[in-house]
Amino acid sequence: MKRVNAKSFKVDILARVEGEGGFGVKIKDQRVIEAKLNIFEPPRFFEAFLRGRKYSEAPDITARICGICPIAYQMSACHAAENAFGAQPQGAIRELRRLIYCGEWIESHALHIYLLHAPDFLGYEDVIQMAKDHPDAVQRGLRLKKIGNAIMTLVGGREIHPINVRVGGFYKAPTKQQLQSLEEDLKWARDAAVETTRWVAKFTFPEFQRDYDFVALRHPSEYPLNEGRLVSSKGLDIAISDYEQHFAEEHVQRSNALHSANLERGGYFVGPLARYNLNFEKLSPLAQETAKESGVGRECRNPFQGIVVRAVETVYACDEALRIIANYEMPEQPAVQVTPRAGTGHGCTEAPRGILYHKYRFDEQGLILNAKIVPPTSQNLRTIEEDLTEFASTRLHLPNDRLEWQCEQAVRNYDPCISCATHFLKVRIERE
Amino acid sequence: MTAQAQDTLFIGVGNPFRSDDGAGTAVVRSLRGELPAGVKILEETGDGAELLEAWKGTDCVILVDAVQSGAPPGTIHRLDARREKLPSWFSHSSTHSFGVAEAIELARMMGDLPARLVVYGIEGLDFSAGTELSPEVAEMVPGAANLILKEILQLPASRTASPF
Numbered sequence: 001m002k003r004v005n006a007k008s009f010k011v012d013i014l015a016r017v018e019g020e021g022g023f024g025v026k027i028k029d030q031r032v033i034e035a036k037l038n039i040f041e042p043p044r045f046f047e048a049f050l051r052g053r054k055y056s057e058a059p060d061i062t063a064r065i066c067g068i069c070p071i072a073y074q075m076s077a078c079h080a081a082e083n084a085f086g087a088q089p090q091g092a093i094r095e096l097r098r099l100i101y102c103g104e105w106i107e108s109h110a111l112h113i114y115l116l117h118a119p120d121f122l123g124y125e126d127v128i129q130m131a132k133d134h135p136d137a138v139q140r141g142l143r144l145k146k147i148g149n150a151i152m153t154l155v156g157g158r159e160i161h162p163i164n165v166r167v168g169g170f171y172k173a174p175t176k177q178q179l180q181s182l183e184e185d186l187k188w189a190r191d192a193a194v195e196t197t198r199w200v201a202k203f204t205f206p207e208f209q210r211d212y213d214f215v216a217l218r219h220p221s222e223y224p225l226n227e228g229r230l231v232s233s234k235g236l237d238i239a240i241s242d243y244e245q246h247f248a249e250e251h252v253q254r255s256n257a258l259h260s261a262n263l264e265r266g267g268y269f270v271g272p273l274a275r276y277n278l279n280f281e282k283l284s285p286l287a288q289e290t291a292k293e294s295g296v297g298r299e300c301r302n303p304f305q306g307i308v309v310r311a312v313e314t315v316y317a318c319d320e321a322l323r324i325i326a327n328y329e330m331p332e333q334p335a336v337q338v339t340p341r342a343g344t345g346h347g348c349t350e351a352p353r354g355i356l357y358h359k360y361r362f363d364e365q366g367l368i369l370n371a372k373i374v375p376p377t378s379q380n381l382r383t384i385e386e387d388l389t390e391f392a393s394t395r396l397h398l399p400n401d402r403l404e405w406q407c408e409q410a411v412r413n414y415d416p417c418i419s420c421a422t423h424f425l426k427v428r429i430e431r432e
Numbered sequence: 433m434t435a436q437a438q439d440t441l442f443i444g445v446g447n448p449f450r451s452d453d454g455a456g457t458a459v460v461r462s463l464r465g466e467l468p469a470g471v472k473i474l475e476e477t478g479d480g481a482e483l484l485e486a487w488k489g490t491d492c493v494i495l496v497d498a499v500q501s502g503a504p505p506g507t508i509h510r511l512d513a514r515r516e517k518l519p520s521w522f523s524h525s526s527t528h529s530f531g532v533a534e535a536i537e538l539a540r541m542m543g544d545l546p547a548r549l550v551v552y553g554i555e556g557l558d559f560s561a562g563t564e565l566s567p568e569v570a571e572m573v574p575g576a577a578n579l580i581l582k583e584i585l586q587l588p589a590s591r592t593a594s595p596f
Contacts, residue, residue, distance in 0.1 A: 044561070045449075045561030045562070046449075046561075049563075064447070064449050065449075068479065111479075111481055111530065115480075115481065115530045116530065126534065127530070127534070127538060128534065128537045128538050128541050131538055131541045131542055132541060135542060138538070138542070139542075142481060142484060142485075145481050146481075146485055149482070149485070
């Protein structure tokens with residue numbers, strides 16, 4: 001079924017993803033009457049696919065949901081199973097998990113900053129056009145991304161859908177020497193990330209902010225990746241096992257998509273900006289210093305400046321990876337023993353785009369009775385739509401193509417995941 | 433190992449958990465063990481930056497992916513990416529997402545294309561979540577595999593010089 005309307009554009013590009021939806025902004029009498037986002041949601045399929053499978057299969061199966069953030073899926077799945085079975089990997093295993101997660105942040109943030117979002121700010125249609133005038137920046141972005149991938153390959157076995165991650169830890173732990181082989185590149189990456197921050201901080205940002213409810217993990221001593229309590233800028237502070245008492249996915253009548261909402265306050269905001277605002281003091285000194293120098297401030301409510309915060313988080317991820325490698329001692333066992341038992345487990349970790357929640361119910365053999373997966377992009381949907389409504393309302397004088405572009409840029413503030421929530425991004429403006 | 437084998441990379445792109453999107457992966461898997469020793473085989477998800485990295489330093493790349501151009505399901509397309517720009521239906525996604533077509537065009541812009549880059553597209557029908565290919569697509573997998581095998585076997589022994 002083609003959704004063609006008089007003001008729709010480049011329908012041919014939508015061909016491949018027809019039926020999966022997109023963004024639409026409806027304008028009537030100089031007012032935005034609707035900003036809606038329909039998304040493709042593989043998690044529903046995977047939740048069904050997981051039923052009846054062994055707990056040990058969950059990390060590898062859910063990693064298939066997203067080619068860009070497989071580690072996030074593996075980590076949330078592992079933590080959920082360990083939570084149900086009473087296992088708690090510590091020491092070097094825990095550090096290796098943070099390290100592989102740093103790799104994913106670096107590669108995912110570099111991809112988004114350089115290949116997807118920077119062209120918006122610099123006025124290019126895409127990175128291919130941008131590469132004409134900024135070849136060095138594109139090369140820097142690609143090299144940064146590659147270094148993130150190198151961490152994932154070394155610790156995870158393979159950069160896409162890593163095969164070395166398991167419930168309890170890893171199949172095989174790298175040697176200290178192997179990890180040290182990453183150091184030189186990581187030092188380059190850290191400098192490049194600082195340079196990236198300076199580069200993006202010079203972009204022009206639209207004046208835009210709303211009274212967001214930021215939600216992220218918070219840990220007493222570290223910038224959050226794998227563990228912590230769920231906190232919000234409006235006072236929430238809960239164990240992750242209480243997630244469903246505070247957040248729910250709701251069916252939105254006009255769309256097939258499920259939107260997550262805070263049951264008390266509605267839309268909320270997850271991702272780099274939320275983590276940053278809620279955990280600034282836990283960033284490494286260099287990351288804090290880089291942030292201050294960039295001018296984003298200790299608190300940042302302008303989602304367009306999320307690109308700067310992503311760059312700051314990339315500095316942090318490089319710093320943290322170097323710290324872990326410097327202190328690393330190969331563990332005697334690459335994993336702790338896990339004994340399945342009947343029960344429910346929760347996992348919530350910080351994917352590059354924000355919190356990724358998994359919940360599984362297991363039988364006494366460790367077979368999955370049911371699974372629930374809430375990706376970060378679903379959690380941001382409502383906030384994205386609200387942003388789009390308010391943002392477009394102040395720009396109705398623009399011609400459609402300009403308005404579409406600016407709206408796409410506003411949506412890209414959230415780095416909506418092309419694999420796990422929106423397979424593509426194209427805003428269409430409809431004027432009645 | 434022959435000179436030809438060292439310089440050739442065969443990439444299957446796709447996500448087998450998205451029905452016909454797995455067509456490229458299916459072709460690659462059907463050719464495992466059939467190719468001349470040393471032809472490097474890769475399965476990729478279609479992240480363009482990975483592709484740029486994967487083919488760096490390789491002279492000859494053959495890539496197969498699922499596409500949706502409006503042709504009947506199972507149609508096999510062949511494009512010489514050195515000679516022509518990839519049509520938009522080779523993109524997994526639109527404007528700013530970064531897939532196969534974007535990787536090829538970015539490499540072209542930066543003067544980084546392999547000397548030979550042939551792209552096969554298999555027309556898909558259903559790209560929703562699922563692990564099975566549509567019958568029309570599954571039926572064409574052996575045919576596509578044969579075409580590609582023939583092309584690989586006919587490659588000149590040396591692929592070091594650019595034909596252009």
